[in-house]
Amino acid sequence: MYDPLIRKLEAVTDLSAEDRDELRQLSRDVREYPAKADIISEGELPDNVLLVVEGWAARYKILPNGSRQIIGLLLPGDFCGIHVAILANMDHSILALTPCRVAHVPNEQLSRLTSRPSSLSRALWRLTLVDEAITREWLLNVGRREAYEAVAHLLCELHSRMQLIGAVSERGDFAMPLTQEEIGDATALTSVHVNRTLQRLRKDGLIELSHRELCIPDVAALREVAGFRSDYLHCEPCDTNQPRAILWRTTA
Amino acid sequence: MYDPLIRKLEAVTDLSAEDRDELRQLSRDVREYPAKADIISEGELPDNVLLVVEGWAARYKILPNGSRQIIGLLLPGDFCGIHVAILANMDHSILALTPCRVAHVPNEQLSRLTSRPSSLSRALWRLTLVDEAITREWLLNVGRREAYEAVAHLLCELHSRMQLIGAVSERGDFAMPLTQEEIGDATALTSVHVNRTLQRLRKDGLIELSHRELCIPDVAALREVAGFRSDYLHCEPCDTNQPRAILWRTTA
DNA sequence: CGCAAGTTTGACGCTGCTCAATCACTGTGG
């Protein structure tokens, strides 16, 4: 069975059969959400960690003036909040962009995996690091990149993340269900401007996008215009021979 | 002795004498950085957790085109990276904006505090939550708020954070060492436009800013124009009677 | 006193927004 989380973790670490088993156990309580449904709403106090099993979701906030900012995208295999969301009320909402299947993971179950020294634990912690790095990169997108580069950068990010979970075909195309309005809310542009920007990217031969399918014929070229450097996603295997993080070790 | 971290934690939780002692022990290895010095540079692999004891610092990234985005401000009592930065290379740099005193905390020492169930551990975890919430709020600032509101919002945030560590006088003013260029790099504006925006805020009687001293005569008014809602900073004490987070508990 | 860093001001232009209409696609019910 295809499991995006396992794929993602195996890209950076070796998993034992038991590890894989424990990870699969996380998805015991899977619930369905239709597109456009809120999975968690601002102010809620979630009592489960959520794991997207299938579909795309988005963290977002609404301003008093009505404009929406998407502050992160959740793809299959992504946790939302992994642990910290448990400490306090949500300060933002999470919305299903497509029909979603979301696993509700009891906190205890996940903490069993994250609170012991193991390569699995290390790999799971690394996921939160990547989430934060993505948010920081979005700040650059929204703040300092022009529309053309920003949209390109977002698409590069999605390409990398989809590739990580094995969702990119050999021809280099993948399902990209975002509407232009949603791309706009992620990059702080209007859908109108996103439209013109996408057209320019198409005209320049950098992307082929239609019917929710995105193909990037020359990834290097798109990354070049986007100024995309994949290292912030930490896709490459880490040096497990040198365990520098000892978050879990309680005795020095 | 004035300790910003202890003050910050005491705002949301009760600390025992031992807790305070352990926290003070974190600052055994304090190093000095002059203004404009990099405290950590992108690509480094820090082997200590850093804790700002005195002074202001900034996380930032530089784009190929040369523009800089400040992705977070570190005030006294703030950790940088608290734990996650240890897992991999830094994807951004940290710069001393003023002369800084920074404690270098061995990972083991901090993990001793964070890996056991206690109100102190809970409070420390909460700090990382707040850091992330701040980054998300900055996304709104940079992406969806107009310059006038964005600058106002940043100043509101700084006011709240300085108040938390007891650095705001009774008259409501505090040291705000950012230059207009730095404010610009934080809000994704140019220093020229920041200048005009600050003038407008001054003219509207919302702020008094000169000589690195900021006074907000009517906090509610400034928050109003900024659309500032302090809850994302989680300043209010949490309900310790209902310990919902059991990150540390390994047996269910 | 004189330099460096930061602030202020003005003129001008570009990127991206607004408003609004039209087109395309898909699923629905008659």
Place this chain on the structure above:
DNA sequence: CCACAGTGATTGAGCAGCGTCAAACTTGCG
């Protein structure tokens, strides 16, 4: 099988917020 509606994509015209460039001014400091 087709008219219709709803959602999203596309296009155009006009405009405004903010950037750029450049110069003058102010302040802190050695």
